[in-house]
Every structure is written in C-alpha cells, then in structure tokens.
Amino acid sequence: MELGxxxxxxxxxxxxxxxxxxxxxxxxxxxxxxxEKLLLAFTLLSSILIFFIIFFVISRGFPVLQASGIHFxxxxxxDKQFTTAWLAGAKQNVATFGALPxxxxxxxxxxxxxxxxxxxxxxxxIFLTEMCPxxxxxxxxxxxxxxxxxxxxxxxxxxxIVIVPFIARNFISNEMALxxxxxxxxxxxSLLAGIIVLSMMIGPVFITLSSDALMAVPRRYKEASIALxxxxxxxxxRVMLPVARKGxxxxxxxxxxxxxxxxxALSMVAGSVANLPSPAHGLVFFLEPVxxxxxxxxxxxxxxGVVSCESALFACGSLLLLSxxxxxxLARLVSSRVSREVR
Amino acid sequence: xxxxxRNLTGHAACWFSGVLTLTICLSIIVFxxxxxxxxxxxxxxxxxPQPSLQEALSGGILIPxxxxxxxxxxxxxxxxxxxxxxxxxxxxxxxxxxxxNSLRAGIDVLAGVPTIVFAIFGxxxxxxxxxSYFSTMVEGVANAKAFGRSFxxxxxxxxxxxxxxxxxxxxxxxxxxxxxxxEAAYAIGISKWRTIYKVVLxxxxxxxxxxxxxxxxxxAGDTAIVWLCLGGSMSMTGPQPWWIPQNWLDTMQNTGSTxxxxxxxxxxxGEGNSPNKxxxxxxxxxxxILALNSLVDYLGKFTRVKEG
Numbered sequence: 013m014e015l016g017x018x019x020x021x022x023x024x025x026x027x028x029x030x031x032x033x034x035x036x037x038x039x040x041x042x043x044x045x046x047x048e049k050l051l052l053a054f055t056l057l058s059s060i061l062i063f064f065i066i067f068f069v070i071s072r073g074f075p076v077l078q079a080s081g082i083h084f085x086x087x088x089x090x091d092k093q094f095t096t097a098w099l100a101g102a103k104q105n106v107a108t109f110g111a112l113p114x115x116x117x118x119x120x121x122x123x124x125x126x127x128x129x130x131x132x133x134x135x136x137x138i139f140l141t142e143m144c145p146x147x148x149x150x151x152x153x154x155x156x157x158x159x160x161x162x163x164x165x166x167x168x169x170x171x172x173i174v175i176v177p178f179i180a181r182n183f184i185s186n187e188m189a190l191x192x193x194x195x196x197x198x199x200x201x202s203l204l205a206g207i208i209v210l211s212m213m214i215g216p217v218f219i220t221l222s223s224d225a226l227m228a229v230p231r232r233y234k235e236a237s238i239a240l241x242x243x244x245x246x247x248x249x250r251v252m253l254p255v256a257r258k259g260x261x262x263x264x265x266x267x268x269x270x271x272x273x274x275x276x277a278l279s280m281v282a283g284s285v286a287n288l289p290s291p292a293h294g295l296v297f298f299l300e301p302v303x304x305x306x307x308x309x310x311x312x313x314x315x316x317g318v319v320s321c322e323s324a325l326f327a328c329g330s331l332l333l334l335s336x337x338x339x340x341x342l343a344r345l346v347s348s349r350v351s352r353e354v355r
Numbered sequence: 356x357x358x359x360x361r362n363l364t365g366h367a368a369c370w371f372s373g374v375l376t377l378t379i380c381l382s383i384i385v386f387x388x389x390x391x392x393x394x395x396x397x398x399x400x401x402x403x404p405q406p407s408l409q410e411a412l413s414g415g416i417l418i419p420x421x422x423x424x425x426x427x428x429x430x431x432x433x434x435x436x437x438x439x440x441x442x443x444x445x446x447x448x449x450x451x452x453x454x455x456n457s458l459r460a461g462i463d464v465l466a467g468v469p470t471i472v473f474a475i476f477g478x479x480x481x482x483x484x485x486x487s488y489f490s491t492m493v494e495g496v497a498n499a500k501a502f503g504r505s506f507x508x509x510x511x512x513x514x515x516x517x518x519x520x521x522x523x524x525x526x527x528x529x530x531x532x533x534x535x536x537x538e539a540a541y542a543i544g545i546s547k548w549r550t551i552y553k554v555v556l557x558x559x560x561x562x563x564x565x566x567x568x569x570x571x572x573x574x575a576g577d578t579a580i581v582w583l584c585l586g587g588s589m590s591m592t593g594p595q596p597w598w599i600p601q602n603w604l605d606t607m608q609n610t611g612s613t614x615x616x617x618x619x620x621x622x623x624x625g626e627g628n629s630p631n632k633x634x635x636x637x638x639x640x641x642x643x644i645l646a647l648n649s650l651v652d653y654l655g656k657f658t659r660v661k662e663g
Contacts, residue, residue, distance in 0.1 A: 047548045048448055054440035055449070058518055059461030065468065065476050072479060135372030143369055152373070155380035161644050162383075163576030165615050166637045169622045170383065173630055212379065219376065245362040266467075273469020276578040280624040306471045306579075313583050316478060326479070329472050340467040344460070 069333050073326035075319075080108040084327060088112045090286035094312055097320045107320040111328060113288040117203075117302035120289065121278060122271040124207035129215040130264055136215075137223035137260075142248055153223075160216035168280035171209040176200040176281055184299055196287045196300055203289055204298040206282030210274060214267040221266060225259020226252060258346055265343045272306070272335055279307030305332050391638025394631050400639070404589040404617065406627070413629045416636045418590055419617040422506075423575055423640070425606075426585070426613055429510030430574040434517050435567060441518075442525035442566075447551055466519035474583040477512030478503050481584075491608055506607045509584035516580060517570035524569055528562020529555060561654045568654075572647045575640065578615040586610045587620050589627070614640040 070077075077084055087110030097107040140152060180200030189198045229252050237247040253260070283301020286308070291297050303311065305328045315321030402415030441462070449455035481489050482503035490505035532555050540550040556563070591597040593609035612620075614636050619625050621633035 044546055044548050048444075051440050051444040051448060054437055055444040055458055058437065058441045058465070058522065059458040061515060061518075062461050062465045062468070065465075065472070068480070069472065069476060132372040132375065135369045136376040139369040139373030143366065144373060148377075152377050152380075155377060155384070157648070158645065159380050159383065161572065161576070161648055162641060163578060163615055163618075163637075163644070165578040165618045165622075166387070166641065168624070169618055169630070169633055169637060170386070172623050173634075174386070212383075215376070243362055245365040249365070269467050269469075273471060275469070275471040276582065276619060280619075280622060306469055309471050309475055310579060310582060313475075313478075316475070316583075317482075322479070325475060329475050332469050333472050336467045336469055336472075337464055340464040343467075344463070 066333055066337070069326055070330045073323055073328075073330040076107070076109055076323040076327045077330065080110065080327075084109060084111050085115065086110070086112055088286070088288050090114060090308070094315065094321060094324065097324070098315055098318055100320075107324070109324045109327065111305070111331070113286040114303055114305045114308050114328060115331065116288055117282070117286075118272055118304040118306070120203055120302060121206045121210055121282060121304055122268060124203070125210035125214055125271050126264070126268060128207060128211035129218055129267060132211075133215050133218040133263075133267075134222060134260065136219050137226055138248060140219070140223045141226040142244070142252075156216045156219050159212070160220055164213060164274060164277040165280075167209050167213050168277035171205055171277065171281035172201075175205050175208050176202075179205055179299065188296060188299075192293070192296060192300070196283075196285055198296075198299050198301075199283075201281055201283040201301050202299045203282065203302045206278050206302060206304075207298075209277050209281050210271050213274065213277065214271050217270060218263045218267040221263030222256070222260040225256040225263065228259065229255045261346045262343050265339050265346065269336055269339045272304075272339075273332060274304070275306035275310045278304050279310045282307065284311050387634065387638055387641060390631070390634035391641075394635030395638060399632075399635055404612070404627075406589060413621075413627060413632055416614065416617060416632070416639065419612045419614045419636060420639065422585075422591075422611040422613040423615075423643070425506055425611070426510055426513065426581070427571050427574050429506060429607065430513035430517070431567060431571060433511050433514035434521055434570055437514065438518055438521040438525055438566065438570070439563065441522045442529055443551060443556075445522070446526045446529040447547075447555065462519045462522060465515075466523070468516075469579075470516055470577055471579040471583075473512050473516045474580040477508055477515070477580065477584050481505075481508040481511075489608065504584055504586045504610050506585065506609070506611060509580055512580050512584050513574045513577065516577065517573045520573065521566045521570040524566030525559075525563050528559040528566065531562060532558045565651050565654050568647050568651050572644050572651075575613075575647070576615065576644055578619055581613050581616045582619060585613065585616060587616055587625070588612060589617070589620065614643075 089110050090113055093107055093109050097109075100107070136156075140149065140156075144152060177200060179202060180198075183204070184198045184200065192198055233251055233255060234247055237251045238244070242250070282303060284303050284307065285301040286303050287301050289297050289300040289302055293300070308328055309325050312321065312325060315325060399415040400420070401417050403418050404416060405412055405414035445455060445459060449458070480486065480503075482501050484492070484501055487501035489507040489511065490502040493500045493502050536554050536558055537550055540554045541547075545553070588610055589612050591606055591609065591611045593606040593611075594602050596602065597606040617636045618633045618640070621627050621629045621636065623630055
C-alpha cells in the first residue's frame with residue numbers, strides 16, 4: 013500500500029486516537045474537512061431533491077387545483093376541458109378541470125392488476141420456494157427476473173398486438189359496440205387489456221420480492237413445524253406466510269406503486285379516452301376504455317406550454333406524487349428495512 | 356379428510372400459478388424472439404429510420420441505437436459522481452443516527468416516484484430560460500423560453516430517476532468492505548479520505564460497477580422520460596452531420612431518438628405504424644438489458660467468491 017508523502021507514523025497514530033481527523037497538519041485537516049463538506053453537499057442535494065420535486069409539482073399544479081377545488085376529484089369531462097383550454101391558449105387564465113375519470117381509471121386498473129397479480133404471484137412464490145422441482149427452479153427464477161426487467165413500452169407493444177385484438181375478436185360483438193357508441197368506442201383497448209398488461213408487469217416484481225421474503229424464513233421454523241407432524245401445506249400457511257408477512261406486504265405495496273405510476277404501457281392498451289366506466293353496464297364495464305393519471309400526462313404532453321393545460325397535467329402529477337409518497341411511507345411503516353432493489 | 360382436501364387444493368393452486376407464470380414468461384420471450392428475429396438483419400441495424408408509412412421503406416434503427424447509447428452515457432455521467440458521493444457520505448461519514456436516517460428516508464421516497472412525474476418535472480424545469488444551455492432557446496416567442504427537450508435534459512432527468520437505486524446499491528457495496536481494511540489503513544497513519552479513496556473504494560469496485568449497471572438498465576428501458584424530454588423525432592435534430600466533433604455539443608443540446616421511443620413511435624399507438632420494426636427494436640433493447648443483467652449476476656458471483 014502506498015503511503016502519502018506527508019504522512020508519518022506519528023500523525024497516523026494521532027489520527028487513530030482522534031477519530032474525526034483532527035491532525036497536526038493543518039493542510040491535511042482542511043482538505044479532509046473540505047471533502048467531507050463536499051460529500052455532505054451532494055448528499056443533501058439528493059435528499060432535498062424529493063422535497064423540491066414535491067414543492068415544484070404541487071406549486072405548478074396549484075392554479076388548477078385551486079380553480080377546480082374539490083370538483084377536480086369529483087367531476088369528469090377532462091378531454092373536453094383540455095381541448096377547450098388548449099384552444100383558448102394564453103387568452104384564458106386558468107380553466108377548471110375534472111379528473112374523476114382519470115382517478116377512477118388509475119384506481120380500477122391498479123386494483124384489477126393487484127387482484128390478479130397478488131394471488132397468482134403469491135402462489136408462484138410459494139411454488140418457487142417450496143414445491144418446485146430443483147431442475148425447474150433456476151430457469152423459472154431467471155424467467156421471472158427477465159420479465160421484471162422488460163421495459164414497459166414492450167409490454168405495451170405486446171398488449172397492443174396480441175391482447176387488444178384478442179379482446180376485440182372474442183368479447184366485443186357488433187351489437188354491444190352499437191349499444192355503447194354514444195358513450196365510448198369499444199375497439200379492444202379497454203380496462204381489461206390494461207389490467208392484463210399491468211398484472212403481467214407487476215406480477216414479476218411481486219413474485220421476486222415475496223419469494224425473497226419466503227426464502228428468508230429461517231429453515232428451523234419450517235423444520236420444527238414439520239417435526240411436529242404438521243403437513244407441508246399447513247406449515248406453509250400457518251408458519252412461513254405469517255413470518256414472511258412483512259416482506260410480502262412490502263412487495264405488494266411496491267407493486268401498487270409501480271402500477272399507479274405506469275404511464276406508457278397503459279396509454280397504449282387501455283384506450284386513452286378519459287371515460288368513466290360504469291359498473292351499471294354489467295360486464296361491458298371491463299371492455300370500456302379508460303385512462304390513468306400517469307398515461308394522461310403522456311397523452312396530453314403536447315399541452316405543456318399552454319399555462320392551464322400544463323397546470324392541469326401538474327395537478328395529475330401532484331396526485332401521483334402524493335400517492336407514491338404515501339405508499340413509500342406505508343412501506344416504511346410495514347417494515348423498517350425496505351429492500352427496493354428489484355433487479 | 357377436509358385437511359387432505361385443503362392440502363391438495365393448496366398444492367394444486369400453487370402448481371397452477373407456478374406453471375402459468377412459467378408459461379406466460381416463456382410465451383412472451385419466445386413471441387418476442389420470433390417476432391424480432393424476423394426483422395433483425397445487418398441492414399436493419401445499420402440504416403437510419405426513414406419517415407415512411409410503408410413498413411418496407413421505414414429503414415433501420417441505427418439512430419435509435421446511438422441515441423440510447425448517448426443517453427445512457429450522459430445519464431451515467433451525471434448520476435455516477437452524484438450517487439457515489441452520496442453513498443460514500445451515507446456509509447462512511449454519516450453513521451447511523453437520526454439525522455442521517457432522515458436523509459436516507461428522503462432518498463428512499465425518491466425511489467417510489469413514478470418516472471412520468473420526473474419527466475414533467477424535468478421538462479418544466481429545463482424550459483426555464485436560465486437553463487437554456489441544456490437545450491436550445493425557442494425562437495420567436497414573446498417570453499424568453501428554453502425548448503426543454505434534449506439529450507442533456509433527458510440525461511439529467513434520468514440521473515435524478517436512477518439516483519436512489521444506484522446510491523442504495525453503492526452504499527451496500529461500500530458497507531460490505533471489511534472494517535479491518537480501514538483499521539489497517541488508519542493504523543499506518545492514512546487520513547480518512549485517503550483511506551476511502553485508496554482502500555475502501557478499490558475494494559468495493561465490483562459493487563459500485565453493479566450499481567452503475569443497474570442504473571444503465573433503468574435508463575435504457577425508460578420510455579416516459581424519453582417521450583417527454585427527448586420527444587418523438589426519429590433523427591438527430593442538431594446541425595448535420597451530427598457525428599463530427601464540432602457538432603457534438605449541439606447534438607446533445609438537441610433532440611433525437613432512442614430505442615424505447617422508437618418502439619413507441621413504431622407501435623400502432625404511435626405515428627409510424629410499423630409494428631414489425633417495433634418488435635425488432637424491442638428485441639435489440641431486451642438483448643442489451645439482458646446482457647447488462649447477466650453482467651450484474653456475473654459481478655455478484657465474483658464478489659461473493661472474493662469475500663468468501
């Protein structure tokens with residue numbers, strides 16, 4: 013190991029005794045201090061960034077949030093309002109917007125995807141950690157990880173080429189489309205397609221995290237249970253799942269965050285119409301097009317530059333940001349140590 | 356009897372979901388390979404995209420590949436020093452007190468922010484005229500305004516997006532360096548920073564590289580930021596020819612195309628409707644990301660062996 017030219021054993025020994033680097037050499041301690049301050053500055057920058065983003069996004073969205081008030085959350089008509097605001101351009105000050113269709117679109121797609129991905133994902137995680145034949149385990153694991161790494165735009169592409177035409181061919185009849193024509197066009201891009209694509213995207217994330225959690229259950233817990241004559245299945249449900257509960261819940265929360273924030277894939281397959289699907293329509297509900305908050309920002313990005321449109325997009329951004337912050341806090345509450353790494 | 360039934364149902368359900376997942380994974384992968392491999396040829400990889408509605412005439416993906424490489428390079432350039440400095444502070448100087456943990460919490464929350472929020476944030480910040488150096492000025496409008504879309508802007512936004520992930524990975528790597536290494540260095544009289552610089556960082560190199568590669572994978576695969584902050588053009592919009600050194604800076608200040616925006620543009624959702632080309636570009640992108648992932652795996656194994 014190379015020693016610094018100006019370092020002597022004496023200063024070194026003094027350094028050991030004084031941890032924070034108070035050394036005899038003035039020049040040294042100044043340099044050390046400077047470096048520490050510099051590193052601290054970078055660190056502060058990284059942790060203040062989130063506050064700056066929250067402040068900036070909400071302050072940009074504030075005009076629309078203020079003008080619309082509670083109606084932003086409870087009324088619809090986004091597409092029309094957006095076009096009006098866009099055409100009015102700079103003449104109009106701030107328009108009111110109603111984002112209810114977007115919020116419910118986000119809610120339905122996320123909830124649907126969770127209802128599909130969490131049970132299947134948990135089953136798959138149990139299969140992966142407990143039942144899988146040894147030769148199958150490695151390939152299955154790498155396949156799941158590969159799926160987690162595929163960019164969202166490619167899921168969107170697959171959805172648009174495979175799933176959307178499939179839905180259009182098999183579930184949508186001409187009469188149905190005619191009946192709905194006053195409300196929305198049924199062309200296969202739908203809530204259902206959004207849910208399918210989204211659950212394919214968040215499934216791998218959830219499987220990876222929950223199988224990690226199951227894998228981390230100490231072996232002796234399982235052995236003790238088996239030794240008592242408890243069946244394998246009962247051991248899984250009564251011993252392993254409760255122990256791994258925290259990790260599994262964290263996985264579900266992270267998957268929810270990813271589902272809420274997904275923009276590109278959903279703007280491709282879910283229809284890109286700010287339509288409020290109504291459960292009153294029966295099963296057609298699932299075939300109606302929806303648009304989420306995140307995909308609205310992508311679809312209406314050309315509105316950036318027109319003050320009220322931009323503010324409306326930032327209002328959507330504020331809702332997304334608030335929900336993501338809340339999920340992060342929730343994840344922290346659920347487990348003190350959150351592993352955010354999903355490779 | 357009821358117990359046995361429940362056991363059977365449980366096992367069957369787990370087997371079913373496992374096999375279903377495997378089937379879906381395999382079919383997606385096989386589907387992408389078959390669809391993509393039909394299109395990929397030397398010509399496809401080395402021709403520029405052409406604006407054409409006819410799929411046969413729409414050219415190749417050379418510009419998007421270069422765009423992805425450029426964006427990844429710039430993004431890493433911004434993210435690497437920032438993340439490394441943060442990781443060093445958090446692991447070596449910070450300690451484990453309330454104050455440092457609140458700094459960590461801020462970075463953790465950043466990890467959950469959707470990329471689309473970063474995208475509008477970046478776009479709006481960089482339209483500020485004071486930051487016009489990152490992109491170009493908009494000509495002919497009353498209020499001075501920057502365009503806010505360029506390689507530099509997207510790279511910086513990407514850097515903010517990957518920062519928490521890269522920092523976390525690097526911090527873990529630095530923490531994993533045995534305490535004895537540091538003690539040995541202190542004992543022979545080396546200052547704290549010099550110890551970090553000469554002993555800790557070299558020992559943590561593989562972990563740090565792993566962090567960078569994770570960031571690279573995320574940058575290469577992100578679409579939302581590219582679509583908003585780089586736009587959907589299919590060519591380099593800076594002065595031509597863009598590859599001569601005098602124009603490099605201008606190229607970076609202007610917009611271009613990456614593989615992800617090419618896939619979006621060429622999909623039926625975009626303007627250039629040529630889905631086969633989109634699958635080709637998608638397969639190239641997946642191969643790049645797959646290669647990066649295996650590199651991470653390889654480095655991970657290498658570190659474990661060295662430590663063990």
